[in-house]
Amino acid sequence: MSDPTLVDQLLGLLPGFLVRQRWYARPQGSPEGELPRLELVEHDELAKGPPGLTWMLVDSGGRTYQVLVGTRPEAEAAEVPGGSDDAVMGVVDASFGPALAYEATVDPVLDLKLLQVASQRRVRARRVRPVGAEQSNTSVVYDDKLIVKFFRRLRRGPNPDVEVTTALDAVGFNHIAAPMFVWRRGAWELAFAQQFLAGGTEGWALALTSLRDLYAAAHEVRGPEGPAVAPGGREGGQAEHPRPETAGGDFGSESRRVGTVAARMHLAMAEAFGREPGDAEHWAKAMEGELDGLAAEGLDLGAARALVDRLLRLDDPGAAVRVHGDFHLGQVMRTDVGWFVLDFEGEPARSVEERARPSSPLKDVAGMLRSLQYAAAVALEERDPAGHDPALQDLARAWEWRNREAFLEGYVSTAGIEALVPSDPAAFDAVLAAFELEKAVYELAYERAYRPGWAHIPRAALERLLGG
Secondary structure: OOOHHHHHHHHHHHHHHHOOOOOOOOOOOOOOOOOOOOEEEEEEEEEOOOOEEEEEEEEEOOEEEEEEEEEEEHHHHOOOOOOOHHHEEEEEEEOOEEEEEEEHHHOHHHHHHHHHHHOOOOOOOOOEEEEEEOOOEEEEEEOOOEEEEEEOEEOOOOOHHHHHHHHHHHOOOOOOOOEEEEEEEOOEEEEEEEEOOOOOEEHHHHHHHHHHHHHHHHHHHHOOOOOOEOOOOOOOOEOOOOOOOOOOOOOHHHHHHHHHHHHHHHHHHHHHHOOEEOOHHHHHHHHHOOOHHHHHHOOOHHHHHHHHHHHHOOOOOOEEEOOOOOOOHHHEEEEOOEEEEOOOOOOOOOOHHHHHOOEOOHHHHHHHHHHHHHHHHHHHHHHOOOOOOHHHHHHHHHHHHHHHHHHHHHHHOOOOHHHOOOOOHHHHHHHHHHHHHHHHHHHHHHHHHHOHHHOHHHHHHHHHHOOO
């Protein structure tokens, strides 16, 4: 058990620490700048130290967070947080004297200790490097062979990432990093270890590289002052404008492969969790509840409702299966042996019950299509931040549509997927459009709240979907 005096001191420091963490979600209605009230749920001393390691679960506004606290004598702890003030909690009186308390995962010594605890001493490593904090967890890589994800926002019972990954592995879906072990304490799943995909590159990074190559090629053809002379052509001739399929970094073949992997994932989901008839009425009702904010944005609420009504009128909306739930270019990784799917936690803003509920596989398809538009827009802003180059804007749209069609081609041509999606092309398009609408509405609300400078990206997609 932990030293109760130390735990009391840490509880006094944690409010100021938590509000600086990316994985902490301020309780709804809490005033900006107000420190949260915390309630201790559980705690344990994993290492007396120095360095000391204390494990804590705290409740803030009904949400439970896992906090991993390192303590070292002040004289030797100054360099441990790597210069990041966000990792520092403050000074405490530990059993070995005055000490600095800090986020334990920034300390390689404590990362190795955490590996021993989480694996029940079955796994050892020599080298360690933190990957950094994500939206709901912190990941650490060991010996470039193993990655351990320490969950920060906890709920009692199975974690969706653990549940889905292990189920897919059990049915032979080999486009996931192999699961290695789970750290559990009672009803809490605290960490999940998987094979580390060494040398892998996220789809988002590869897509941006493709787009940068395309935009750079366009710049070279035109030159800084306008159209260039065509290579080998007569004076005054104009070089051919680059196209996504002819540019050196064409991403189309990769998009097609990702589409195939997505279809195989859904077939494996159906095998692992079962399938049921799609419930268009339930899907439409959930979507309608999120449309109200469109009118305030100056968007066509009537057109949005018409898309949802189109879904409602379908006789066959396809099957419902367990889905990824947050499928985008950042959730797929390319390695030397192919594409892998990452992170099955789903959208963190939605409840676990929502994330586990079967839905149309086209929900994930819509997520990837939305991600392609995001990539084209983000890379375009890098090249043309003022938005004054219509030729580049045309190229961005061309890249998006080429990769959109390639992804869909890979998806629908996968053997067996016809059993999960509408057989009628018009019905397929209706379901897909409805889920694209739902995703873009969710994105717009998210960007307004957290990244206002990006809100124009989903807004542009909504204008296009709604015929604006």
